[in-house]
Amino acid sequence: MLELRNVAKMVAGDYHIYPTDLAFERGTLNVLLGPTLAGKTSLMRLMAGLDRPTSGSVFFDGADVTGVRVQERNVAMVYQQFINYPALTVYENIASPLRIAGKDSASIDKAVRQAAELLKLTPYLDRTPLNLSGGQQQRTALARALVKNASLVLMDEPLANLDYKLREELREELPKIFAQSGAVFVYATTEPSEALLLGGNTATLSEGRVTQFGKTIDVYRRPADLVTAKTFADPPLNFIDVIKSGAVFRHQDVDSLPVPSHLSEIPDGAMTVAFHPHHLGLTRQTEDAAPLRAVTQISEITGSESFVHLDYNGARWIMLAAGIHEIDPDTQVDLFLDTRHLMAFGSDGRAIAVNAVA
Amino acid sequence: MQKTWNNKAWFLVLPVLVLVAFSAVIPLMTVVNYSVQDTFGNNEFFWAGTDWFLEILHSDRFWEALQRNLFFSFVILALQIPLGIFIALNMPKSGIGVPVCLVLMALPLLIPWNVVGTIWQVFGRVDIGLLGYTLRALGVDYNYVRDPLDAWITIIVMDVWHWTSLVVLLCYAGLVSIPDAYYQAAKIDGASRWSVFRYIQLPKMKRVLLIAVLLRFMDSFMIYTEPFVVTGGGPGNSTTFLSIDLVKMAVGQFDLGPAAAMSIIYFLIILLLSWIFYTVMTSSDANG
Amino acid sequence: MARITLDHIRHAYGPAPKSPKDYALREVHHEWNDGGAYALLGPSGCGKTTLLNIISGLLQPSEGRILFDGKDVTYLSTQARNIAQVFQFPVIYDTMTVYDNLAFPLRNRAVPEAEVDRRVREMLEIIDLSGWSKRKAQGLTADQKQKISLGRGLVRNDVNAILFDEPLTVIDPHMKWVLRSQLKRLHKQFGFTMVYVTHDQTEALTFADKVVVMYDGQIVQIGTPAELFERPTHTFVGYFIGSPGMNVMPARVEGSAVVVGGERIALDYSPQIGAGDRAELGIRPEFIRIGREGMPVAVNRIEDIGRRRIVRADFQGQRIAIVASEDAEIPAEPRITFDPAAINIYANSWRVGREA
Missing domain, CATH: 2.40.50.140 (Nucleic acid-binding proteins)
Known part of the structure; x- marks a missing residue:
């Protein structure tokens, strides 16, 4: 379980993230929903350990991990840009975190093929990312994040650069993939409809504050305040x-x-x-x-x-x-x-x- | 982008700090030490206070050399920056021409300073040098050993030949990072070639230009090897820059105290001028 | 503004194309009306950007001609075509003020300064940025920058067409609504010819009078939003338009009835299907009614997406999607009925009309 206890981030005297309490269970999908500059990425960086909070602490499975470096946490990240190793095949891209971890090749092979199957990448394992469509490239990046068996997977608008229809397909697949893993998933998006399609839990963000957190459909139906209601409406309220x-x-x-x-x-x-x-x-x-x-x-x-x-x-x-x-x-x-x-x-x-x- | 917070990072910087201490700070302190004392060798020192500084600042020799330096840097910047931008603008953006141009451009940068000096020293000679001989044959009265103006032109042309490439490469890096959409939009807006340069290319090159100007200023202000090899500071004192004068004073006359004081003054001038350049160029960035 | 004629245009990026596979754009032969709003819609790699670049003059087609108001412009440069374009990422002149950005295309054309001032002020009013005219364009938000890009195109009164290349990609959802409706209003007001490239069906449908659906280098259908929705001529259009897309299931046509698995559905016409043709039935999730009557289905999952619910179900061995309203009741043993008017029959993926 990932817990933020009174976590805040100040930069040059201004709050980028106001004091925030959040708790994400393992095996759940948690959507961070808010417009550009609402603080989604800042919050994710605090969760990952890329930034240290100005105050408050981050707990993972009950242990205080505030200030523990990102390399020493078991974290995976997927970005809006498709980030893969261009010179490596899809297979080697997916295998890369396992190779770094020094796994034996038999267990690497098993894990890679399993992840590829899950993300429908099996036919493309021998190709390099540049010969793939955007959707396939992003699925490769997702597979790499999954195969790492990270306990925290952070996704920053992973589908924003994809075609509309591809997004629709991946949105449908993602919750199933998440359900099969025991990790804490955090997913940032600007689109209310995406949050609704993904389901799970949603935390709405506005100007550095988490305005509400709960089951996605409950936050949509029963917003605690006007800001949340506005954030979580497309078409606008x-x-x-x-x-x-x-x-x-x-x-x-x-x-x-x-x-x-x-x-x-x-x-x-x-x-x-x-x-x-x-x-x-x-x-x-x-x-x-x-x-x-x-x-x-x-x-x-x-x-x-x-x-x-x-x-x-x-x-x-x-x-x-x-x-x-x-x-x-x-x-x-x-x-x-x-x-x-x-x-x-x-x-x-x-x-x-x-x-x-x- | 915010930086990763990590205390251990300081340990990684430590070797560099030690290295800088040995290579820069300790010699600098030695220079400071020399600048306030008088010595005739044998490790005998006499306290001189600010005498050397006052002497340097009151000598015509120093001010003349400084003027030469300033003028030289001004000419170098005035020639190399526009020329560098011009060449970068006309370099191909794609295809086989790109690597060819880049390699050609990088070539002068790969030649050591003293070799550049030697090349031009020979190149310009009126008896055996291709340039000097040709000019003579064409009836131009050219002799860099005798004529101060010819000496200046030779050194400036040499420096332009040697260093414009650096400006070109930096500007080119800035130019290729401009997305195609900007050029398309400008075409659609009916922008002239000049407008495209003024409103798209120049603003996008600003950061690299700042670096180019700073590097070229500092380098040209500290010029030593090439004039030393080509003209040796002559004819007369016409190409005696601060650095050459400094070496004459320190090595030729063994006046270590005044040389050290001059070094410090020289160092402070470079620091001050670089800071002025940097402040002026970045403040216009912040305003617009 | 101009009528745009695309006369047998084909384009291949490589030299000497032989088979149709070598063409990025196979054959486009259409005429677009003066003052029309057209959207080019399709997945990435379908050729829509190639077509846009041919219209803007960035690219010359391998074959065919392009005409503005009957005048051949195939070999004219972008400048000479008098078009305006709004790009995916806002292109603005950072060092200029908002005012100067808008004045730029006019000053480049040596329009008298008094006239420049009049038109720029008018445009500032139209794009809602009057209060910002003295500001440097650099610090503005993405949607304001896009409005400036648009304004730079509109400020000239001689443009033949305004081209949009996925202009809302970097805009937040809330602002998309505002910008889209402003754009539509401007179109109604000034009646310029617009061509809008997007992969987002909502943008394409809400923006355009006519949507041009492209797939694999070809135009598969040109139609009004309603036509594309109700009568997709190709199963790809059915799939690509609508969220979720159309349900397409293998079927057998028997006279004026269609058989899916063990269910026989009566039609009010007899589709003409060749003996060897692959027949399919297409029905949109919105036109399937779920309740206590009709054909049995097994519900797998119900997704509550706020204003409506998507029911994922198995019907005769086929996975189908059904759209139900947020207040609709879904019984324990649900049954479904298809709206007969909304059933489309396809032979080898192309629609067989009732007209035939």
Whole structure:
């Protein structure tokens, strides 16, 4: 188990990582989700031992490893760039960490072939990385990380430089590969959809702070605060500032929404309610849908669905509607909001109440 | 990129520190020691205080040599930096021409200083040298032994021939690191050759140019071997640079005290000027 | 802006190509409308970048011609073609201010300074960077830099086309939404011809009026996002577009019915399939309904990806994916039905239309 206890990193008087507590179990996949410069790479470097924390300590399997050099920890890293030895064959690339460890050739061969099989690299073992596609190169780098039998595997946006479809395939394979190994896996990404596809646990990061950590789907469904909800939304979340009074949310004295049952208990007052774009629709899907009116800006068609960018009394929203809707700009449209999924946040950004539907 | 934290790393640096201490610090201290004393050999020393320094700073000989040095460095930089950039810009970026050019460029750098001096000393001679003889045959009144201007031109041409390659190689390294997309974008924007140089190539070469300017300044300011071999500081004192004067003083006249004081002044001037160069060039980087 | 004609274009990087395998781009013969937004979509190595470079003039095709508004530009240089391009990594002039970056292409063309000022200010407004005009371009974020690259292209009013080479690669997901919709709005407003190269289907579909799907040096289909989604002409298009891609399973056509394993599915037309042809049924995960009715399936795994769930199941010995909404109930013994209108039949990987 990897534990960060009150770990912080300061550079030139500024916090790059604010004091952070995290615990990752062995055999789990842990996603670090956040935009560029949120601190994902800094946090990984602290976990790996490439950097020493300014304060706090790092424990691995109960032992304090703060300040232990990365060479002396059993750590493997996979980067966004495909890093392989260009002059060595795929076989030798995968075997390299074992050769350094001085394993005998029979056990090396066994381990290499096993990893190659797992990552579908068996037909390419005799090739050199330059004769491989990007996906194959990155799988080679992954195989090298896996074969090392590291107890901590850190992956920094490993799929970012790959084709979309390849990414999709690897994302599907990765959780299975992780499940077969007993290591702690840490996976950094900027994409919420990638975190959801990978599953496991997710820690959301924003400006050097871990804002929430938990099961990926729980963090998505039940964000603890507005920052987490924003970080973990693609397409972006929609917001409105409202004043709750009794059974209605009032918005700028121009509109009102019925308060759904899961939010009826919260105290009256000013708050921000948020919801995902797919909870807006052009047709009434459920009993709990509230009618609204907005002005269209631009429509984007994805084949079976449409993203319609909207202006709702000055707020910029996105609606994800089923079907193909090419709506002219500056048209007033009637919408339905599925209020069962509304999330309410206080003025301090903390969640007051979130999703009723699990 | 942040650095790996490791205390043991200091132990790895230790041998270098010891080496530097022996090769630089201890000799430097010896020089300081000599500079404040008077000696006639036999290990007899007399305290001289700042006398030698004052003497050097009040001598015309020193100031003239310093002026020659400054002028020489200025000319060298003014010629070699633009020429080096120009050659680097015109070197091929791909294909068989690249290794050929790189090897050709590196050749002068591989020749020892004194050999370069000897080559040019012979090359420029009016009786047997190819250059000198040819110029004579063409009716040019060229004689570096007799004419100070000819001596200067010979030394400058020699240094340009010897060292421009270094500037070329550094600039070339900077140029090849520019992604193709920049050139494409510039074409699309209708940029002229000059604009491409001014707004893409020069900004991307800035860092290596800084290194090139510093190296060439320090090296040219310390020039010794080549003029010593070719002109021996003459005709008259016209090519007597600080370094040559220093050796004359120390080895020729055995004035160890004044020579040591001059060494220190010389050293401080180089340090100061290099620092000024570095500060000026990096501060413009920070602002823009 | 211009109509782009690609006249029997083929390209090989090596000399003297013989078989079709030697061509990086096999044969492209199309006409793209003035003011259209086209996306070139395909995996790496499919030839999309080769085609883009041929259009921009960086590359001359081995065979064929390229015309802008009927004028042959095959041998014209990039400068002479009057195009603008936005690259994968933002290309900006670091030492210039944002303002000067935008003014650069105009000043290079000796546009009077008053006119430069007017157009640059207008462009700053359009790309939302008015407040940044005096800033050095160096310290800006990736999305701001990409907006400057775009602005440098748009500021000229004589461009024939704007080319985009995976312009959103280095942009964070949230900013991608903003940039994409701004771009689309600009296109609606100014109606320039745009060609956009990407491997990301969401970008291609949301951006383009017409998506050009490329595979192995060929164009496999050109269509609207809806056409590509509903009627992929090749199984590759079915696989490549959509996430997860289309389910494709071996089948047997019997008159107006299709047989998969032991299940017989009625169609409202009779696909014409040759005797020796390999027949397949294609159905998108979105068009399979999971519930208590229809054909039995064995569910292997359910992936909750937030707004929807992907059900991985075995159907007649085939692994299939089904998309269910986040609120949908999946019963213990699930059954599935295919939307009959969404079934596509393929013979040797090419679609057999109901029109035939």
